Structures are given as structure tokens and as C-alpha cells.
Amino acid sequence: MTEPSSPYSATSETGQTFKRRGRWERMKIALKKAPWSARLGMFVVFIYFFTAIFAPMIAPYGEAQVFPEPFAIWSAEHLLGTDQIGRDVFTRIIYGARNSMGIALVTTLLSFFIGGGLGLVAAIDRHWVDQGLSRMVDVLMAIPSLIFALMLLSIFGSSALNLILIIAVLDSTRVYRLTRAVAINVAVMDYVEVARLRGDGLGWIMRREILPNIMPPLVAEFGIRFCFVFLMIAALSFLGVGIQPPTADWGSMVRENASLIQFAKYDLKAAITPLLPAGAIAVLTVAVNFIVDWFLHQTSGLRDGR
Amino acid sequence: MEDKTNGGGRGQILLEMKDIHIEGFSDETWHPMIKGVDLTLRRGEVLGLIGESGAGKSTLGKAAMGYTQPGCRLTGGSIMFDGMDLTRISRAQSKALWGTRIAYVAQSAAASFNPAHRLIDQTIRAANRARLRPEEDSRADAVELYTKLQLAAPETIGQRYPHQVSGGQLQRIMTAMAMSPRPDLIIFDEPTTALDVTTQVEVLSAMRSIVDEFDTAAIYITHDLAVVSQMADVIKVLRHGEEIEEAATTQMLTAPEEPYTKSLWSVRALEKPEETSADTILSVENIEAAYGATKVLNDVTIKVPRGRTVAVVGESGSGKSTVARVICGLLPQSRGQVSFNGQALPPALKDRSIDQLRRVQMIYQSADTAMNPRQTVGEIIGRPLEFYQGLTGSARDRRVIEMLKMIELDERFFDRLPSELSGGQKQRICIARALAAEPDLIICDEVTSALDQIVQEGILKLLLKLQKDLGISYLFITHDIAVVKAISDEIVVMYQGEVVEQGPKNQILEPPHPAYTDLLLSSVPQMDPNWLSNLLEEREAAVK
Numbered sequence: 001m002t003e004p005s006s007p008y009s010a011t012s013e014t015g016q017t018f019k020r021r022g023r024w025e026r027m028k029i030a031l032k033k034a035p036w037s038a039r040l041g042m043f044v045v046f047i048y049f050f051t052a053i054f055a056p057m058i059a060p061y062g063e064a065q066v067f068p069e070p071f072a073i074w075s076a077e078h079l080l081g082t083d084q085i086g087r088d089v090f091t092r093i094i095y096g097a098r099n100s101m102g103i104a105l106v107t108t109l110l111s112f113f114i115g116g117g118l119g120l121v122a123a124i125d126r127h128w129v130d131q132g133l134s135r136m137v138d139v140l141m142a143i144p145s146l147i148f149a150l151m152l153l154s155i156f157g158s159s160a161l162n163l164i165l166i167i168a169v170l171d172s173t174r175v176y177r178l179t180r181a182v183a184i185n186v187a188v189m190d191y192v193e194v195a196r197l198r199g200d201g202l203g204w205i206m207r208r209e210i211l212p213n214i215m216p217p218l219v220a221e222f223g224i225r226f227c228f229v230f231l232m233i234a235a236l237s238f239l240g241v242g243i244q245p246p247t248a249d250w251g252s253m254v255r256e257n258a259s260l261i262q263f264a265k266y267d268l269k270a271a272i273t274p275l276l277p278a279g280a281i282a283v284l285t286v287a288v289n290f291i292v293d294w295f296l297h298q299t300s301g302l303r304d305g306r
Numbered sequence: 307m308e309d310k311t312n313g314g315g316r317g318q319i320l321l322e323m324k325d326i327h328i329e330g331f332s333d334e335t336w337h338p339m340i341k342g343v344d345l346t347l348r349r350g351e352v353l354g355l356i357g358e359s360g361a362g363k364s365t366l367g368k369a370a371m372g373y374t375q376p377g378c379r380l381t382g383g384s385i386m387f388d389g390m391d392l393t394r395i396s397r398a399q400s401k402a403l404w405g406t407r408i409a410y411v412a413q414s415a416a417a418s419f420n421p422a423h424r425l426i427d428q429t430i431r432a433a434n435r436a437r438l439r440p441e442e443d444s445r446a447d448a449v450e451l452y453t454k455l456q457l458a459a460p461e462t463i464g465q466r467y468p469h470q471v472s473g474g475q476l477q478r479i480m481t482a483m484a485m486s487p488r489p490d491l492i493i494f495d496e497p498t499t500a501l502d503v504t505t506q507v508e509v510l511s512a513m514r515s516i517v518d519e520f521d522t523a524a525i526y527i528t529h530d531l532a533v534v535s536q537m538a539d540v541i542k543v544l545r546h547g548e549e550i551e552e553a554a555t556t557q558m559l560t561a562p563e564e565p566y567t568k569s570l571w572s573v574r575a576l577e578k579p580e581e582t583s584a585d586t587i588l589s590v591e592n593i594e595a596a597y598g599a600t601k602v603l604n605d606v607t608i609k610v611p612r613g614r615t616v617a618v619v620g621e622s623g624s625g626k627s628t629v630a631r632v633i634c635g636l637l638p639q640s641r642g643q644v645s646f647n648g649q650a651l652p653p654a655l656k657d658r659s660i661d662q663l664r665r666v667q668m669i670y671q672s673a674d675t676a677m678n679p680r681q682t683v684g685e686i687i688g689r690p691l692e693f694y695q696g697l698t699g700s701a702r703d704r705r706v707i708e709m710l711k712m713i714e715l716d717e718r719f720f721d722r723l724p725s726e727l728s729g730g731q732k733q734r735i736c737i738a739r740a741l742a743a744e745p746d747l748i749i750c751d752e753v754t755s756a757l758d759q760i761v762q763e764g765i766l767k768l769l770l771k772l773q774k775d776l777g778i779s780y781l782f783i784t785h786d787i788a789v790v791k792a793i794s795d796e797i798v799v800m801y802q803g804e805v806v807e808q809g810p811k812n813q814i815l816e817p818p819h820p821a822y823t824d825l826l827l828s829s830v831p832q833m834d835p836n837w838l839s840n841l842l843e844e845r846e847a848a849v850k
Contacts, residue, residue, distance in 0.1 A: 190675045191678045194670075196636075197655070198694075199693070212680035
């Protein structure tokens with residue numbers, strides 16, 4: 001390009017030393033280096049999803065099948081006994097994974113769709129759209145969400161659809177706040193300005209310029225929100241306005257068999273029975289948090305000095 | 307430590323680094339960063355370390371303190387500092403040395419001060435911690451140092467907090483902080499790179515006089531040759547972690563031996579012959595603009611001739627970037643008019659047509675933030691092609707490769723992400739993205755100031771070639787006079803939101819100048835070791 005003696009040429013100039021790896025290869029390396037807690041978390045989540053998907057094949061009986069003996073003790077026939085009207089507890093825990101997790105997943109996805117979309121719009125258009133949305137979200141957040149959900153569910157009736165919609169809207173406020181906060185940092189970058197100067201529309205800037213750059217915190221948040229939604233559904237079910245019988249659900253299972261705890265001095269196994277669905281919820285929450293912690297650590301650049 | 311003095315006499319060896327090897331960790335493996343460099347520094351001597359970014363000069367500078375940053379490790383060599391091997395002493399021993407006998411002045415003073423403490427408390431902290439002398443004496447000494455560093459109001463400036471002083475003042479206070487415990491060695495790591503030329507002169511002269519006065523040994527790290535030649539007795543050139551050559555400053559400037567060093571020297575010789583054109587493509591007339599209530603532009607009028615380059619110069623805060631924002635429509639003006647091809651442009655971005663947007667493109671100072679880190683080169687360059695020309699699929703990809711060839715890269719870069727490119731390559735991709743729109747005018751906002759000299763030269767030559775081939779006009783915003791000489795036909799000098807003067811390059815660069823132009827031009831470091839001394843003498847004479 002210049003005189004031949006010049007040692008500079010644009011192509012020979014090396015960037016950082018790098019080896020280009022595919023997405024799969026990078027994932028494999030990351031997995032290999034994952035700490036035990038993350039591996040355990042992934043294993044547990046995998047088991048849960050496996051159970052949820054193949055529930056009818058794994059479960060020994062039907063979801064709402066009633067046996068003659070209520071409150072049966074643990075036996076070979078009824079692995080974890082039966083509940084107050086004689087349904088197999090083990091079967092219902094397996095089906096519960098399907099119902100509780102399915103609804104929680106759909107709800108979380110919906111809340112991210114609403115909250116994430118509006119958060120991005122607010123971050124790009126910093127004027128009245130941002131003001132309007134943010135104040136509305138403030139109002140929603142000012143009311144304790146469990147009480148608010150209880151109220152709305154008793155107004156609209158507790159069908160699965162209402163449950164999903166109400167919790168998704170209430171939860172989307174948190175997603176909105178996070179998305180807006182991280183997207184604002186990206187929205188001031190020069191490349192977003194380049195896109196605006198080019199004449200690109202809002203949709204392009206949201207999807208192509210900003211979203212890919214804020215994925216890591218959103219994915220991490222997804223894991224945490226999934227847990228919260230899950231707990232909220234369980235809590236609502238426990239209070240009687242969540243998932244309705246005969247659909248099996250971990251929250252309502254705790255409520256229905258709660259009275260068994262009093263019999264701990266006579267039969268320890270019977271007393272444990274209502275705690276099993278609660279334990280299932282706890283284990284899933286811990287497992288998801290293990291994964292999220294690891295993922296956040298990976299993507300946030302929080303590394304210990306080597 | 308009590309009897310620590312600068313004793314031992316000038317000329318005695320203070321620091322001797324032998325066969326230093328440092329590795330850095332990235333991409334799952336260790337890569338060599340410094341490959342066997344020797345360095346000898348005598349008491350009272352200033353050594354200049356120069357090289358492009360990634361040459362390892364900062365890493366080597368830090369190693370002189372016996373320190374390697376996280377992600378790096380020392381794999382070989384010895385560092386003898388005043389009879390101690392810094393590679394063998396304990397962490398506690400090195401901590402006792404740092405800040406008291408070896409001090410470090412970083413590039414960003416703003417990031418190095420704790421915003422919650424008063425400046426004077428931070429200045430004397432190292433001396434206090436080591437209990438060198440009573441605190442009262444240290445405070446008095448700090449005020450004396452402030453005076454020596456020509457800080458305004460030396461008695462009271464220490465009572466302020468870091469955000470209450472300017473960047474140039476902060477950099478000098480940082481030098482005072484380093485000097486307070488009277489160290490044997492100071493490492494200056496690009497201390498003036500972030501400053502304006504006019505401020506740089508003041509800071510440089512203050513630093514030089516204080517280093518001279520206390521006879522402190524120093525390592526001065528920079529990529530600016532003209533600056534280093536003012537400071538250093540000896541210059542060492544590094545490249546890719548290896549020493550290219552080392553020589554006394556005058557010898558290095560007059561007779562560099564290695565071809566690489568020569569090429570570094572040649573950059574500043576680039577100069578475009580001035581051409582004029584009567585046909586105006588862009589005219590900015592009597593513009594006023596404000597950020598909220600703060601008025602930043604006042605009655606600005608600039609004309610850009612077709613196919614020519616107009617350089618807008620001025621220090622930071624002069625409003626030169628704001629002019630670019632007004633022309634692009636990002637900041638609608640409150641008064642005045644921007645005409646393009648004889649047609650008035652609507653002030654707000656959203657009122658402009660796609661064709662109007664296409665004709666004016668912008669290239670940014672920092673190519674890092676101007677490219678989406680999650681898009682490949684192909685997507686980045688392909689988007690304007692798709693958007694303006696409606697090219698898709700293989701037609702688009704073919705055109706992208708043509709664009710890559712135009713900027714002297716090739717199709718191997720098509721699938722790369724910005725993080726896999728060097729600084730110069732990134733800026734080239736940004737140029738290609740602007741070109742892809744087939745614009746009439748490109749606004750270049752400090753496009754070369756983040757780059758090394760040799761890469762700068764490549765970018766400037768590319769821009770000149772593109773202008774010749776495609777007849778594009780440039781509005782070139784910069785504070786670097788060497789760049790102005792290299793690329794411009796006309797010059798606009800701005801100061802505090804107003805145009806000081808506009809005219810053909812030679813006319814502006816030839817005296818007589820208005821006072822501000824004179825200050826700006828004379829502050830640009832020259833490749834002459836006596837430049838700073840001469841300049842200071844001249845300025846003093848002018849005051850008297």
C-alpha cells in the first residue's frame with residue numbers, strides 16, 4: 001500500500017490472539033469448567049424437566065385416580081401414601097412437576113415478553129414514553145404483588161389462563177425495570193446512534209442492536225424470576241386461588257395435607273408427606289439459583305485474579 | 307526506610323531488569339507478552355518507553371515495580387532495584403516499596419483518585435503510611451510541591467475534592483502525590499495522553515521541572531514521540547514485546563537505526579497539498595445550539611467545498627463535536643440553517659428523508675463503541691447496503707467483499723466479530739460502513755486520535771485515497787495539528803463555541819495568527835528535544 005519499506009499493512013496487523021470457536025464448542029468448554037454446584041443444579045433441573053415431560057409414563061397411577069383408602073401409609077403399593085381423598089401422593093408429585101413448572105414457565109416467558117419489550121422501548125425513547133411507562137410500573141410495584149394477585153384472582157376467577165396473565169403482568173414490572181436499566185447503557189453507544197442516523201426503525205434497534213447485548217443479565221434474571229413465579233403460584237395455590245383441583249400442584253398439595261404434620265409423634269413418615277412437595281419446590285429453587293450464579297459469574301466478567 | 311535519601315549519587319545504577327519474560331492469559335492459554343527485554347536505569351535518568359499499543363510498554367513499566375497485573379505472570383528474568391531482587395521479595399516487602407520508593411502515575415488521573423477524600427490527604431497518604439516525617443511537614447511539603455507544579459492557589463487546592471479540579475490539574479496533583487515521599491523511581495504511564503495539547507504543555511513542563519529538581523529517576527511510557535523527546539534522556543522502542551532499539555534521545559531522533567523506528571518517525575511528515583474548490587457541498591450558517599440551558603454553539607458558520615477536506619480544530623469543550631451533531635440532526639439547532647447541496651436540511655433527524663440521511667455519514671473516534679460487538683463484519687457493512695441500496699443475499703455479500711477490498715482488507719474478515727480485530731482494522735470497518743451508504747460527505751470525529759502513529763498514517767492515507775477515487779468531502783474534527791496538516795485543504799479553528807477563523811490550510815498555519823490559534827499551534831509538541839524549553843522561554847518573554 002505505501003512504500004515497500006513500510007512494515008505496516010492493514011491485513012497483517014493482528015488483533016488479539018484468538019481462535020474462532022463455534023457456539024457449541026464454546027458451550028462445551030464452559031460446561032467442562034463449570035463448578036460442582038452448577039453441575040448439580042443442571043442435573044436437578046434436567047431430572048425435573050424429564051419428569052414433567054414424561055409424567056404419564058413415570059407415574060404409577062392416574063393424576064386424579066381415587067383409591068378407597070384416604071391417608072394411606074407409605075407402602076409398596078402407594079410409595080408415598082395417599083392424600084385426604086385417597087389419591088396417590090407420588091403420582092401427584094410427578095404430575096405436579098408438569099403443572100406447576102409448565103405454568104411457571106409460560107408465565108415467566110410472557111412476563112419477559114411484556115416487560116422486556118416495554119423496557120427496551122422506554123430505554124430508546126427517553127421522553128414521555130419512558131416517563132409514562134415507568135410511573136405506571138411504579139404504581140403497580142407499590143402494591144404488594146401477592147395481595148394484588150389474590151385480589152385480581154378473586155375478581156376474575158382463578159382459571160389457569162387468568163393465573164398466567166395476572167402473574168405475568170405483575171411480574172413484568174420487575175423485568176421492565178431491569179431491561180430498561182441495562183438497555184439504557186447500551187442505547188447510548190455509538191452503534192445505536194449509527195443505526196438511528198441510518199434511519200433504522202425502533203424494531204430493528206430493539207431486536208438487532210440492543211437485545212443481543214443485554215442477553216446475559218436477562219437470561220440470569222429469567223432463572224431467578226422463574227423461581228419467584230413458581231413460589232408465587234405455589235403460594236396462591238396454598239391459599240386456594242391458584243391451580244384448582246383436581247389438577248395436581250405442589251402448592252395446593254401442601255395445603256391439602258398440612259394437617260398430617262400434627263401426627264409426627266405417631267408416624268414420622270406421614271408427617272413428612274405434606275413437606276415433600278414443599279421440598280420439591282425448595283430443591284428446584286436452589287438448583288436454578290446454582291445455575292444462575294454460575295451463568296452470571298461467567299458473563300459479568302467477575303473473575304478472580306489469576 | 308528512615309534514612310532514605312536520593313543518595314548514592316547520580317549515574318549509579320538504580321534499576322536493572324534482565325531478560326524479562328511476561329506472559330498473559332487469554333483464550334485459555336498463556337501467551338508471551340514480553341519476550342526477554344533488558345532495561346537499565348541510572349539514578350536521575352529519565353527513560354522513555356515508546357511503542358504502539360500492545361507493544362508491552364505498560365506491562366514492562368509495571369514490571370519495573372515488581373508488579374504484574376491480574377492475568378499476567380512473570381516467567382523469567384530478574385529485577386534488581388537498589389540491590390533488591392523484586393522478583394524474590396515478599397508481597398509485604400514490595401508493598402512497603404510501592405508508593406514510597408517507587409511511585410506510579412497513571413494515564414487517567416480521574417480514575418486513580420478516590421472521589422471521597424480531599425486531594426491533600428491523598429497526596430500525603432503514602433508518606434504518612436510509611437511514617438517518613440511528621441504529618442504537618444508532609445502537608446507543608448505538599449503545598450510546596452503544588453507550588454512547584456505551578457498549580458493555581460497551591461495553599462487551598464488540596465482542600466478540594468477530585469471532581470472540583472480540571473483534568474490537567476488532577477494530573478499534576480497526581481505527580482505531587484507520587485513525589486511526596488521522594489521516591490527513587492517514578493513510572494509515568496501515558497500521563498498526558500488524555501489531555502488537550504494546550505494543557506499537555508503545562509503538565510509536561512511541570513513534571514519535567516520537578517523530576518529535574520529532585521533528580522528522580524523515571525520511566526516515561528507513551529506512544530507520542532514528540533512528547534517523549536521532551537522528557538527522556540534515553541529512548542527505548544518496543545514492539546510486540548521485544549526491544550527494537552535503545553539510544554540517547556538526540557541520537558534516536560536524528561539517526562534512528564532500525565527500519566521500524568524510522569517508520570515511526572516518518573508519520574508526521576505526511577502532508578497533503580492544499581486544493582481549493584468553489585463548489586460548496588455543505589454550508590452551516592449562523593448556527594446556535596444548546597444542551598438544555600447551556601449554549602454550546604454561538605453563531606457558527608462553516609463551509610465545506612465539494613471533494614475537499616475541512617478540518618475543525620480546537621480543544622475539548624470548544625464545540626467541535628457539537629457542530630457534527632447539529633449537521634447530523636442529532637441536536638437540532640435553535641437558530642441558523644444547515645444547507646446540503648444547496649438544499650436546507652430539516653433540523654431534526656426524524657424529518658429528514660432516507661436519501662438525505664444516506665448522503666451524510668459519520669465515523670466515530672472510538673471504533674470499539676461504534677460497532678455492535680455481537681454483529682460480524684459482514685453484517686455491519688451489509689446493513690447500509692441492504693437498507694439504502696436494497697441489496698440482499700449473495701449480491702450483498704459480494705458488495706461487502708468489494709468494500710473490504712476498498713479498505714485494504716479482504717474476505718477473511720467477513721465473519722469476524724469486532725473483538726477479533728485490531729484498533730486500525732476496526733476503524734477501517736467503520737470507514738467501510740460509511741462508504742457503503744455511498745455518501746457525499748463523511749464527518750470524521752477524531753477518527754485517528756485513539757490509534758497509534760503508524761496505524762494513523764495508514765488510516766489517513768486510506769481516507770485520502772478514497773477522496774481521490776470517489777470525490778467524497780470530509781469534515782474532519784481533530785485536535786491533532788499533525789493530522790490537520792496531513793489531510794486538510796481548509797481549516798476552521800474553534801474556541802468556546804465560536805469560530806475563531808476559517809480559511810485555506812496554508813493561510814491559517816502561516817503567521818500571523820489570532821491569539822488563540824497561536825496558542826494552539828505552538829502547543830503541538832515538535833520532534834525536537836529542545837522544543838519545550840524554547841517554547842516556555844518564548845512564552846515567558848512574551849509575558850514580560
